[in-house]
Amino acid sequence: MTHLPSLRHAVALLWLLAALLPARAAPGPVPADYTHTAWGSLQGAPVDVLKFAQGPDGWLWIATATGLYRYDGVRFERSDSVHGHRLYSSNVLGLLAARDGALWVGYRLGGVTALRPDGARTYMEADGLPGGAVFHIAEAPDGTVWVAARDGVAALRPGASRFEPQGESVGLPARRMFQILFARDGTQWVAALGGAFFRPPGAARFTQAWPRTTLMAMAEGPDGAIWASDDQSRYYRLHTSAPAQAPRPEYTASGMHFDRAGQMWLLHPDAVERAGAPAAQRLTLQSGLSGALPQTFFQDREGSIWIGTSAGLDRLRPNRLRALATPRHFDHPGMIAGPDGSVWIGDYAGHVASYTADGTGKPVLRSGFAAAHRAPDGTYWIGDDQSLHRRMADGTWQTVASPAGLRGLDPQALLQADDGALWASFSGGGLFRLKDGTWTRDGGLAGFPAALALTMARAADGTVWMGHARNQVSLVGRDERVRRLDARQGLQLGTVLALTPDGGTMWAGGEAGTALYRDGRFLALHGSGGETFRGVSGIVRLPGGDLWLHGADGIYRIGAAALAGWLRDPAQAVAFERFGALDGLRGHASQLRPLPSLVQAPDGQLWFATGSAIALLDPARIPRNPLPPPVLIRALTAGDRHYPVAGGAVTLPQGSDTLQIGFTALSLAMPERVRLRYRLEGVDHGWQEAVGRREAFYTNLAPGTYRFRVTAANEDGLWNEAGATLDVQIPPTFVQTPWFVVLLTLGGAALLFAAYTLRMRHVTRRLAERMQERMHERLAERSRIARSLHDTLLQAVQGLIMSFHAHVRQLPAGTRERERLDLALDRADRLLVEGRDQIMDLRASAPPPDLAEALREFAAGLAEPAAQAFEMTVTGLRQPLRPQVSEELQAIAREALCNAGRYAQAERIVLEVDYGSAAFTLRVHDDGCGLDAAVAQAGGRPGHWGLVGMRERAAAIGATLRMASGPGQGTALEVTLPAARAYGVAEQRGDAESATESEPADSWYRGQQR
Incomplete structure (x- = not known):
């Protein structure tokens, strides 16, 4: 079924032809293969940027009229000192980062300072330096430092202490020297007020080049040509000999520069232009340039281009993904690999064109592009909301009408089966099969889900796979039977957006993730860090084994080795690499149509479609950053005090227990992806990842010596394993x-x-x-x-x-x-x-606790059955006796009282207890019959041991026992014990005991009788 092209298609074709004409129109926007970032005063960046420099340490140095700044990829810092040495002035104009690590700073009002870690020196006129503003500082291949200043040119040889002025003696003017350039062929060039001068290798003098006019800025092109601008911003190609015709300016720009790839960049008062094919591209104030008057250009060691303007600075970072350069933007483009090595691209604008990787295009078909399919036999199908188009073997196109009643509905997915029948899914119209020129709903088969089929694929055995909304997949085999797969087979993808056969297995991508169908089950693919690979609508498995996915969160590359490990153990997380906006991807993969969003061209390059652009990447030649980032420990703070760390070792005051260590990695290309890890040996058991910060904090540190280590990796995972170290010593206090x-x-x-x-x-x-x-x-x-x-x-x-x-x-x-x-x-x-x-x-x-009371109770009990009268007196301040003393005294007193009660036949028994301050005294006497003189002399009756026992007890406690008795005169017994032995009181009369013992017994007895 065919029909004549409509007027809409004719108009679209004319528009397509106009768009594809190779005309040099007005320059386009910023180069699409660069990512542009601008900084200004709102972002804390310097303004009125005059020069850039970058040394081996990786710092980006920025010269301005108000000071010197440095940038580590994260923050801009004003630097009034370098390596701990202060600048001579803040009005900086000239700047050079020498190969030996020295930073040379030239001042607008004259003078140059060389700053090194081991010292600094400022050179003035007395040191041979020309006076006035220092416009330019350059380093010769032999290490000589050349300075171009207002009053001339001078050179400082390696090891010299003075500059050597270079003037008329070598063929140079005396004043107004603007720039020095060392060409790749060894020629030295100098731009001055009187023109440009050159000196070939080995020559002693300079020769003036043509044109002979004031020339201020020079650049060397990739072909070795030297370009210079006059005071009218006109650029000339310089000649070392007089040309046949007077040189004419070829470019008008305030600055000309060439990057390492040989691309020419021109600076204009209001724009930065990349000149050359296919068309000039400009970065302007309207497209985001940081400010007017771009005045300096620099390419850092990682390939990024820096532009300094009057209001800030700009970075153009080369993208890994290269945007397809076309004269127009796409509106939700769809792609399909063409038969001639190109890729056919179409969108809703109503045309399809064949593009090569360099952006060259030619018209293919007057049709919109909602769905497309390339059959194994070479047949192409492309459809829009009006009809379907089939490309015949001879290259002609046949228009096929959509099923009746579906005109105006976009086809969602197309697939030609092995039998030549076409399966087509229409958004809002359902599933149909075109066979033998007739459309049949659901192909006349039963069992299909009611949900829309968004994608289709043919398996190796000829089975037709269809991915539907609502987490369903249907299969149509050669036997015309429909089989359905869903959550019961492990499918957890939500809307299925992509199906890609891989040998005897099938990859499936959907809004909730990505899975592989193998052995009757869907195996969910999970990445490290919890990645689910969601929204995948384009899948390509390369012959080498790498798996590429294009999803809602970017482009994923899963290496062959990592994928093989996952295939062996699907439960493990797979390592992957992500490409996103930082790599030049603009937008995300389509989540409806056209699908797929990823195709591989016959030349092996991968093409990615987003909502408004096409990005290209050669998987065999992915741009990589080969430079591991230099790592620097910037600062150490302890107890609100900052300590210098330049020496690599710090000794803190006694008692310090908290640390705050600042560090950085000097990678300027993609600092957002720089990984930093650190550890404090002796505290951290393993490496700590610094996510979103460049500081480490430690508290409650014990005294000792610690080593802090930090390493970093660039955006490609290349680690600087050496990193940086800092030894920290915390002396102990006395208590530590x-x-x-x-x-x-x-x-x-x-x-x-x-x-x-x-x-x-x-x-x-x-x-x-x-x-x-x-x-x-x-x-x-x-x-x-x-x-x-x-x-x-x-x-x-x-x-x-x-x-x-x-x-x-x-x-x-x-x-x-x-x-x-x-x-x-x-x-x-x-x-x-x-x-x-x-x-x-x-x-x-x-006995009761008190001696006197115990004896009183004993004597009272002893006297009860007898007729004796018992008396007891207690004198002195009662004090507790020592336990052994009390025990022995009680035994002596009981024995004496018992003897008086049993044998004395006394009518009266008297007990006296005296708590004296010098001695304790206990007396027992009665008025009984007394003892015979022989008994008293013998110490008791034969066979009785009472008196003997009393004497032994007295001797055991150090007491003195005296007894007096006579027939018919009663018996008296006295025990005396020093106070110190009785109750611990120091004796107050040292010889009391000896005085008592010296008293005659009979006088004491008579005293008792009285």
Whole structure:
């Protein structure tokens, strides 16, 4: 079915032809294969930029009339000093970064300073330097530094201390020297007020070149030609000999420069122009130039171009992705590889053209481009909202009408099956198959999803695959049966946007990710860092094994080795490389149509379509940055104080425990992708990634020596493994030294020992108190039992004995019965006495805490069954006696009281206790029968050990015991003990004991009787 071309198509063809004509129209916008960035005062950048320079350290130095600045890719910094050495002036004009690392700074009002890490020197007229403004500083191949100034030219040879003026003696004018240029062929050129002068290698003098007029700025072209401008901004090609015709200006510009690729750049008062084919391209104020009066040009070591203007500076960074240079913009373009090595591109404007990589195009078809397909037999299908077009084998086109009722609806996807039938999906119209000239909905088959089919592909076995919206895929086999795949087979892509066969497997891309169908299951592809590869609408697997994806977040390259590892273990995250806006991609992959958004041309280049542009990339020759970024540790702050780090080592004050370390990586091309990692050895267990910052913070650091290391990688992952290091030493305070630790340990041990001792004393005391309490309880119980026995049993027995005595007296004396009863009663009295003694011992074993009270209770119990009268006196301030002293004194007193009660037949027993300040004294005396002189002399009756025991007890506690007795005179006993031994009071009378012992016994006894 064919129809005549409509008027719309005719108009579109004329527009296409006009667009493709190779006319040199007005220059286009900024070069499409560069990314432009502008900085001004709002971004903290310097203004009125006059010169650029970049040394081996990677810093970009910027000269302005108000100071020297430097840039590391992230921030601009004003530098009043370099390497710690201050500049002579802030009005900088000349600038040179020498190969040996020195930075040469020339001043507008005269003078040059050479700044090196080990020192700085400023040269003036006294050092041979010409006076006036320093316009230019250049370094010769042999290392000689040349200066062009207002008052002449001078050279400083390597190792020299003075500049050598270069004037009329070598053929140069005396004043107004503007520029010095060393050509690639070794010729030296000088631009001056009187013209341009040159000196070939080996020559001693300069010769004036043509034209012979004032020339101010020079540039060397890729062909070796030297260009120079006059004071009217007209550029001439210089000649070393007189030309046949007078030289004429060929360009008008305020500056001419050539990049490393040989491309000419022209500076104009309001624009920067890249001259040459296919058309000049200009960066203007309207297209984003930072300011008027572009006045300097520089290409850094990574290939970026820098422009200095009156209001800021601009960077043009070469893109990895090259934009297809065409005279017009596209409106949602679609692509398909052409039969002649080109790529056919069309959009909604109503035309399709064949383009080569250099941007050359020619018309192909008068049609819009909504969907396209290239069949294995070479047939091409292209469709728009009006009809479909099929390219025949002879190169002619046949127009095929859309299914009835679908005119005005765009085709979404097209695919020619092995049997020659065409499958077509229409947006809003459904799925159809054209076979034998007839359209049939769903191809007459059942089982298709109702959702739109957005993409189609043919598998290796001829199966037709269709990717639908709502997470569905349908397959049509050779047997005309429809099979559906969905989440039950692991499909989790949402809308399916791309299907690409890969041997016996099928790649699928969709709005939610990318997956591979293998062995009846979809395997989701996951990238490192949580990447899901979403919105992929273009997939290409290269013969070498690399996988390329074009999605919503950019272009992805998954290397063959990484992909092979993922195929072995689909659970692992795959490493990938991303290309995006920083690489020159403008827009994102189509999420509806035309599809696919990625095709590979026959020459191997990859073509990527976005909403308004086509980008190209040769996967075999991806532009790479071969320079690892220099790494610099910029600053160290501790305790709000900044410390210099130039020497690579810093010693901080004692007690420092916090650090803030600033560092940077000097990569200017794509600083957004520079990776920085650092570690503080001894603190960090591994490398720390510095994401979005160039500082490291540490707190609670202990004294010691630390090494801080930082490394960086450029945008291509090339690491500077050496990086930069800084040794930081934090001396300890006294309390942080090992000696303090030792002292603290010893002190802690002493405290623990003291605590242990106190605890043991407390436990011992408490244990003794508890034992004493229990003993008192037991002894109190024994006293209670003794009293109970005394008050009940003994008294009852004594009453019974007395009753028997009364009855016995009724018997006649001398009778046998009386004698037997008297003997029995005598034995009963002895038993009663023995029982009373036992009870008294029982009571005596439980003394009260106070000695006097204990003896009072003992004596009272002793006197109860007898007729003796007991008296007791206590004098002095009562004090607790030492336990052993109290025990021995109680034993002595009990023995004395028992003897007085049992044997003295006394009517009165007296107990005296004297708590003296110098000595403790205990006395017991009675008015009984006393002792025989022989008994007293012998120390007691034979077989009785009472007196002996008392003396031994007294000697054990250091007491003095004296006893006096006589027949019919009673007995007196005295025990004296020094206060210090009795209750710990220092003796107040040192010889009290000896004085007492020297007193005669009989006088003491008489005193007792009185």
